[in-house]
Structures are given as C-alpha cells and as structure tokens.
Amino acid sequence: MTQTPGLLEVExxxxxxxxxxxxxxxxxxxxxxxxxxxxxxxxRRLGVRREDLEDLTHDTFVTVYKHWASFDAERPxxxxxxxxxxxxxxxxxxxxxxxxxxxxxxxxxHDERPDAADVLLQKEREALAHAALSAIExxxxxxxxxxxxxxxxxxxxxxALQIPVATAYSRLRLAREDFAxxxxxLSLRAG
Amino acid sequence: xxxxxxxxxxxxxxxSLRGDVEEMRTFARRRIAARLTLSVLAQVFAPALVPSxxxxxxxxxxxxxxxxxxxxxxxxxxxxxxxxxxHHLATKPRELTAAIALKLPPSVPNxxxxxxxxxxxxxxxxxxxxxxxxxxxxxxxxxxxxxxxRDTLIPNRELSQLEKARTLLTEGQVTATLAQVRKHVISYPxxxxxxxxxxxxxxxxxxxxxxxxxxxxAAAFVKRFPNSPLRGSVEKAVAVDSVMVx
Numbered sequence: 001m002t003q004t005p006g007l008l009e010v011e012x013x014x015x016x017x018x019x020x021x022x023x024x025x026x027x028x029x030x031x032x033x034x035x036x037x038x039x040x041x042x043x044r045r046l047g048v049r050r051e052d053l054e055d056l057t058h059d060t061f062v063t064v065y066k067h068w069a070s071f072d073a074e075r076p077x078x079x080x081x082x083x084x085x086x087x088x089x090x091x092x093x094x095x096x097x098x099x100x101x102x103x104x105x106x107x108x109x110h111d112e113r114p115d116a117a118d119v120l121l122q123k124e125r126e127a128l129a130h131a132a133l134s135a136i137e138x139x140x141x142x143x144x145x146x147x148x149x150x151x152x153x154x155x156x157x158x159x160a161l162q163i164p165v166a167t168a169y170s171r172l173r174l175a176r177e178d179f180a181x182x183x184x185x186l187s188l189r190a191g
Numbered sequence: 192x193x194x195x196x197x198x199x200x201x202x203x204x205x206x207s208l209r210g211d212v213e214e215m216r217t218f219a220r221r222r223i224a225a226r227l228t229l230s231v232l233a234q235v236f237a238p239a240l241v242p243s244x245x246x247x248x249x250x251x252x253x254x255x256x257x258x259x260x261x262x263x264x265x266x267x268x269x270x271x272x273x274x275x276x277x278h279h280l281a282t283k284p285r286e287l288t289a290a291i292a293l294k295l296p297p298s299v300p301n302x303x304x305x306x307x308x309x310x311x312x313x314x315x316x317x318x319x320x321x322x323x324x325x326x327x328x329x330x331x332x333x334x335x336x337x338x339x340x341r342d343t344l345i346p347n348r349e350l351s352q353l354e355k356a357r358t359l360l361t362e363g364q365v366t367a368t369l370a371q372v373r374k375h376v377i378s379y380p381x382x383x384x385x386x387x388x389x390x391x392x393x394x395x396x397x398x399x400x401x402x403x404x405x406x407x408x409a410a411a412f413v414k415r416f417p418n419s420p421l422r423g424s425v426e427k428a429v430a431v432d433s434v435m436v437x
Contacts (some may be wrong), residue, residue, distance in 0.1 A: 036215060037213075037215050040213065053219075054219050058223045058230070061227055062231075065231065125203075125204070125207050126211055129204040129205070129211070132204065133208060148205055149208055149209050165350070166346070169350060169384075170383070179420075180419075184418070
C-alpha cells in the first residue's frame, strides 16, 4: 500500500518502559482488532451499562497500552486484559452512583414471527442469567466469569488478577453459591 | 422448552451466558479505534501539538464529540481512523491523503495485513531484563455501603492435596488418585472443596472401571448438590462408559 506523506509525520517514541519491548503500531492495532470484542463483552458481564461500553472499552485499551511492558508473553493475554477491564469497571461503578444520567428504556417492537414465543423465552432466560450474574459481588464475579464463562484455569486467573490461588478458589466457590442462590430466588420470584 | 419461571438449571443458565457474546458494531469499533489513536498522541506528544482536552477525558463527552467531528474531519479526513492502519475496518486499501502518519520502529512491514488476525504469541523484540511489574491493581471494595466481605480462605495445604489428586488422575494413576482423595477426606472431613473432591472421586471411579460405584456416588452428588456447576461434568462422566486417561 502506497503511503502518502501526511501533513504531520511524527516519530512515535516507545510507548513503554525503557528496556521493554515497544508497542508497535501494528501490535496496538492487532490487539484491539483481536481482543476488542472480548473486552467489550467482559465489561458487559461486569455490569457496565450499554451507553458506557464504548467509553470504557476505549479506557481499558488506553490502560492496556500504558502497561504493555508489564505483560508476560508466556501467559494468556485475555485474563490479563480482563484484569484491566475489571479495574476500569470498578472505578466507573464508584463514579456512576453520582451521575444523574438516565437512559431511556429500549423499545421492543412487536414480533410477528411464528417462533416469536421461543425467542421471547430465550430472551427471558438470558435476562434471568444476567440478573443472577449481577447478583454476584464484583471481585467474585470476575473470577466466576473468567472460569465459568471464559474457561480460564484458576492459576491463570490468580496470576491475572494478582491474587493468591487460594483466594481465587475461595472467590470462585462463593460466586458459585451466590449465582445458584440468585437463580433460585429469581426463579421463585418470577414463578 | 422450560420457562424461566420453572426452576432453572444453573448449568443451563451458564450455557446461556457463555453463548451470549455480543459483536461490537462497526461504527462503535471505528470510533474507539479513532479515539485510541488520539489518546496515544495526547499521551505521547507535547500539549501544544494536541489540545489538552483529548487527554483529560473531555473528549468523552458526547456533546463535545459531535461538535468536534466537523473540524476534526477537515484535518483527519475520512482516513482518520485508518491512521492505525487497521485494514480490518477498511473496505479496501486507502491512501493517506490528509492524515497524521505515525512512523514507528520498522519492525512490521507496512503492508502487513491485520484482518482477521488470529491470536498470536506476543513478540518480544530482544531479550531484555524483566522490567518492574506494573500489574493491574487489586480490586478494592468499591462501595462504602457494601457489607464487609470476608473470603473464606482455603488453606494452601488443603488445596494442594486435592490438586495433587487431580494431577495423579491426569497422569493416569487411578489407584493413587483414589488413595489421595481418601486421604483428603480423612485430613479435611468438612472441606470447603467438598464438591470438587466428590466430583474428582466420581471421575476416578469411572477411570478405574468401577461404574456401579461411580453411578451411585454421582447420584448422591446430584441429590446433595443439585445446583452445583459441577453437576454437568459429574453426570457426563457416568453417562457413558468413557475411560479416563490411563
């Protein structure tokens, strides 16, 4: 591809610590292209509102780029990325309580398809699952998501979240209990 | 199809969550990519080159973003988001006509395609001493109103004993696995890892071809822990005469 010199050509210094592998343009682009969706969904599962997902996905990657030099290449990248998403979501939660922004409820048009009832039931099931997930406290939810939904092992989770392995196991266990309890409560309430 | 009003299986709801993966919309992806470019510039260059409001979060404001779009569009043009040369987003290659071209260390060919990039091992340019670790900070309690939460820590020894049993099973040492699990029961009769221990024991019995006993224990597991996330794997282990790793 022919690249025409633009109005402003600048030399980008290494976006990392000295003596560390620099984050190249290609690597930064590839990181977002490959894992942007994953971070987006991680933030969703951590309870970030839809209208804030774009901002927080951006913030997460900015933080990831800043800390790129600390990444251990021998470890899987997604749990590491999840750690940053968790911090961003956690900080956002602290601030979100002070906001007065109220988003309009989504309008669902009437569905005329013959399988509309099945689709509706599936949506209700997903809503129940998400409600039960939201009932889990954030730090436990993080371990739960990484293990039960993303398939990471507990040692990987512990390394990514910088917590002891025993703590990770403990949080996973408690999260499972919280999830099961929430499912039961919500099912009874709905029934 | 069961309704949510019926008692929902935890495992089936987990399956529902696993399948609920949303795809970022194209416009959202492009906007984020463009903002990442500007954020990088704001972090790296002198404020004189880039207005400070790019770095202080003001850019986040939706109202400002809309107001900024017009003058920004004159500078960056339609290729603004392609500054990162994210060919994954563009429909076909474009020339940078009026854009900020980032000249980085030539470690990657200019023509390198980025779409759709599979996960690749992270490349390190040269062997370097490990920098001080800057890890994502631990999650602190995020709300002063939340009840004080205390994790019940599982002692390392209790954990490592069960991990040893798991490793033995993976290596095919079935008899040793069963012995290790029995030892764990004696050492920690009221273990917090009861479910994991029981599930492991069932799988070890299957591996030992002790199917009748495995099925009895699996049934007891399901009765005792009906909502356990391990229920699915326990039921699956005894459903067929699958022989575990020997």
